[in-house]
Amino acid sequence: xxxxxxxxxxxxxxxxxxxxxxxxxxxxxxxxxxxxxxxxxxxxxxxxxxxxxxxxxxxxxxxxxxxxxxxxxxxxxxxxxxxxxxxxxxxxxxxxxxxxxxxxxxxxxxxxxxxxxxxxxxxxxxxxxxxxxxxxxxxxxxxxxxxxxxxxxxxxxxxxxxxxxxxxxxxxxxxxxxxxxxxxxxxxxxxxxxxxxxxxxxxxxxxxxxxxxxxxxxxxxxxxxxxxxxxxxxxxxxxxxxxxxxxxxxxxxxxxxxxxxxxxxxxxxxxxxxxxxxxxxxxxxxxxxxxxxxxxxxxxxxxxxxxxxxxxxxxxxxxxxxxxxxxxxxxxxxxxxxxxxxxxxxxxxxxxxxxxxxxxxxxxxxxxxxxxxxxxxxxxxxxxxxxxxxxxxxxxxxxxxxxxxxxxxxxxxxxxxxxxxxxxxxxxxxxxxxxxxx
Amino acid sequence: xxxxxxxxxxxxxxxxxxxxxxxxxxxxxxxxxxxxxxxxxxxxxxxxxxxxxxxxxxxxxxxxxxxxxxxxxxxxxxxxxxxxxxxxxxxxxxxxxxxxxxxxxxxxxxxxxxxxxxxxxxxxxxxxxxxxxxxxxxxxxxxxxxxxxxxxxxxxxxxxxxxxxxxxxxxxxxxxxxxxxxxxxxxxxxxxxxxxxxxxxxxxxxxxxxxxxxxxxxxxxxxxxxxxxxxxxxxxxxxxxxxxxxxxxxxxxxxx
Numbered sequence: 001x002x003x004x005x006x007x008x009x010x011x012x013x014x015x016x017x018x019x020x021x022x023x024x025x026x027x028x029x030x031x032x033x034x035x036x037x038x039x040x041x042x043x044x045x046x047x048x049x050x051x052x053x054x055x056x057x058x059x060x061x062x063x064x065x066x067x068x069x070x071x072x073x074x075x076x077x078x079x080x081x082x083x084x085x086x087x088x089x090x091x092x093x094x095x096x097x098x099x100x101x102x103x104x105x106x107x108x109x110x111x112x113x114x115x116x117x118x119x120x121x122x123x124x125x126x127x128x129x130x131x132x133x134x135x136x137x138x139x140x141x142x143x144x145x146x147x148x149x150x151x152x153x154x155x156x157x158x159x160x161x162x163x164x165x166x167x168x169x170x171x172x173x174x175x176x177x178x179x180x181x182x183x184x185x186x187x188x189x190x191x192x193x194x195x196x197x198x199x200x201x202x203x204x205x206x207x208x209x210x211x212x213x214x215x216x217x218x219x220x221x222x223x224x225x226x227x228x229x230x231x232x233x234x235x236x237x238x239x240x241x242x243x244x245x246x247x248x249x250x251x252x253x254x255x256x257x258x259x260x261x262x263x264x265x266x267x268x269x270x271x272x273x274x275x276x277x278x279x280x281x282x283x284x285x286x287x288x289x290x291x292x293x294x295x296x297x298x299x300x301x302x303x304x305x306x307x308x309x310x311x312x313x314x315x316x317x318x319x320x321x322x323x324x325x326x327x328x329x330x331x332x333x334x335x336x337x338x339x340x341x342x343x344x345x346x347x348x349x350x351x352x353x354x355x356x357x358x359x360x361x362x363x364x365x366x367x368x369x370x371x372x373x374x375x376x377x378x379x380x381x382x383x384x385x386x387x388x389x390x391x392x393x394x395x396x397x398x399x400x401x402x403x404x405x406x407x408x409x410x411x412x413x414x415x416x417x418x419x420x421x422x423x424x425x426x427x428x429x430x431x432x433x434x435x436x437x438x
Numbered sequence: 439x440x441x442x443x444x445x446x447x448x449x450x451x452x453x454x455x456x457x458x459x460x461x462x463x464x465x466x467x468x469x470x471x472x473x474x475x476x477x478x479x480x481x482x483x484x485x486x487x488x489x490x491x492x493x494x495x496x497x498x499x500x501x502x503x504x505x506x507x508x509x510x511x512x513x514x515x516x517x518x519x520x521x522x523x524x525x526x527x528x529x530x531x532x533x534x535x536x537x538x539x540x541x542x543x544x545x546x547x548x549x550x551x552x553x554x555x556x557x558x559x560x561x562x563x564x565x566x567x568x569x570x571x572x573x574x575x576x577x578x579x580x581x582x583x584x585x586x587x588x589x590x591x592x593x594x595x596x597x598x599x600x601x602x603x604x605x606x607x608x609x610x611x612x613x614x615x616x617x618x619x620x621x622x623x624x625x626x627x628x629x630x631x632x633x634x635x636x637x638x639x640x641x642x643x644x645x646x647x648x649x650x651x652x653x654x655x656x657x658x659x660x661x662x663x664x665x666x667x668x669x670x671x672x673x674x675x676x677x678x679x680x681x682x683x684x685x686x687x688x689x690x691x692x693x694x
Contacts, residue, residue, distance in 0.1 A: 400548075400549070405554075414494060414497075415535075415552070417497075418494070418509055418510065418511070418552070419552060421509045422509040422510075422511035422512060422547070422550060423550075425508070425509055425511070425512045425547065426511075426512075426546070426547040426548075426550070429546055
């Protein structure tokens with residue numbers, strides 16, 4: 001994490017608490033070094049993502065500030081159901097907001113019950129402690145009525161965020177009525193964006209926006225396919241990083257960078273070069289989002305000698321799956337296609353949610369995974385409740401599942417490690433002890 | 439070849455020494471705030487060719503001493519299977535965690551579960567409750583076995599349960615009934631875990647908790663099944679760790 005520019009005046013202007021923000025960046029830099037830079041045999045083109053992470057609160061934030069100065073709007077969101085295409089259509093910039101670190105928990109608990117999931121506490125904490133430059137750089141922050149925790153938390157958050165704030169209503173069934181709710185939410189969102197930006201959404205600008213995001217998703221599909229190779233050419237941590245950066249980087253530059261990465265990985269696959277030997281235990285992670293900088297579980301999994309080859313997660317498949325059909329001639333047709341793409345996402349907030357388990361099994365099979373680890377944040381009722389159902393279905397399909405509930409704290413790392421190690425031993429099907437290098 | 443299996447648990451450190459695959463010696467000593475020092479004491483004069491560490495202290499030990507590691511899940515599976523080749527289910531109640539391991543017909547681990555991050559329903563829980571009732575451990579167990587009635591205890595958190603027990607004694611509730619109720623609470627939790635993970639015969643009960651005759655009796659009654667006790671239930675994981683050195687490796691299972 002090298003800092004070449006002094007961003008402190010910008011952070012100050014954005015109203016950040018510089019001391020706390022320094023503490024956050026120091027912890028982040030330390031964690032990034034320990035988790036990412038210590039990995040062996042990384043693809044060279046990951047250098048771009050290292051640079052992006054090094055500048056996570058620097059250059060990218062400056063770009064947002066510059067974009068606003070040039071008259072573009074900046075919109076922040078917390079969820080894969082907020083369609084970036086609409087923001088891009090009005091010439092805006094869409095960014096995912098900080099929600100992946102145990103920071104400001106005490107401040108958050110002044111407003112939230114203790115038994116609230118870590119993700120919600122985190123975005124409250126970042127906001128209350130004034131350490132998120134992204135929120136400060138936004139014209140509009142968008143919530144969404146997904147789980148009960150978020151929808152009730154947004155009632156309080158609306159008064160704390162200090163920016164214009166709106167909540168997209170969300171359906172909870174995959175019915176005709178449900179689709180209509182999502183469509184209405186997207187029409188409301190589009191109207192709000194037009195109003196805020198002064199730009200009217202047209203077939204032309206919406207088609208161009210759809211193509212921009214489709215290109216980004218296509219690049220991620222390419223990355224996902226390359227990870228199916230054995231030996232796998234990239235670590236799960238590095239692939240997760242690309243999935244995390246997906247949510248806040250400039251879309252065009254991001255797509256180009258992922259494609260550069262894929263070019264390198266293609267060569268690796270052709271030469272049978274991997275980050276771990278062929279035959280290494282392969283894991284798919286399924287469940288709750290892993291927002292930056294939540295790298296805890298993947299770091300544990302890969303420290304046991306296994307490799308993660310796919311993520312059935314918001315930061316992963318749910319964010320990148322499927323494309324929007326951009327062939328419509330009118331805004332109305334394009335909006336229908338947009339709703340279709342997002343309505344197909346099988347998030348656990350839907351009841352019932354019958355496609356998620358078969359989808360997870362399919363990902364595991366496509367990735368040639370030996371096992372699935374279901375990751376649920378504590379107090380995330382939708383994913384915790386769905387876990388046993390998913391476990392049963394996926395195991396019926398012949399893939400063992402380990403269910404883990406955790407949060408962003410580090411107190412349970414050793415307990416998690418024991419479970420993960422035992423699961424990897426189980427999948428490896430052998431009993432030889434692990435030889436330690438030290 | 440002399441192989442030592444070392445199970446570095448939260449309350450005790452267990453050692454099993456194998457000479458060419460045959461158990462020649464074992465020991466169980468209390469743990470301390472300095473597990474490395476305890477382990478050094480346990481290994482003094484042993485001169486092993488290889489040491490395999492398991493239990494929560496395995497990583498610390500392997501980082502500072504010459505050792506390989508194995509999780510306690512795999513270790514109890516190997517140990518129980520060696521002692522009873524028809525084992526399909528292992529219940530291990532230790533000092534700070536409880537685990538259930540399901541084994542396939544071939545002895546491979548098919549599924550496992552461990553209790554959550556706190557010590558609810560483990561050996562430590564019962565130790566704290568015995569103290570709250572001013573019983574030495576053996577009398578606590580005996581009182582539980584002989585009690586005519588059980589006073590149900592609902593809290594499973596060790597701290598909350600202690601408050602519940604103290605409130606009950608302050609109301610004049612018979613302490614033997616409480617001893618029984620506390621054992622039943624641990625049994626309910628263990629049996630629920632067994633039902634979730636596996637209940638194939640033979641069932642083997644090990645770990646320090648298996649020294650508790652009241653737990654053993656109530657678990658067998660609650661399941662209506664025979665629950666087998668190894669001769670030295672505390673050293674099963676240490677035995678498995680030592681045995682792992684000679685167990686054959688198989689290639690990873692592959693999904694089609």
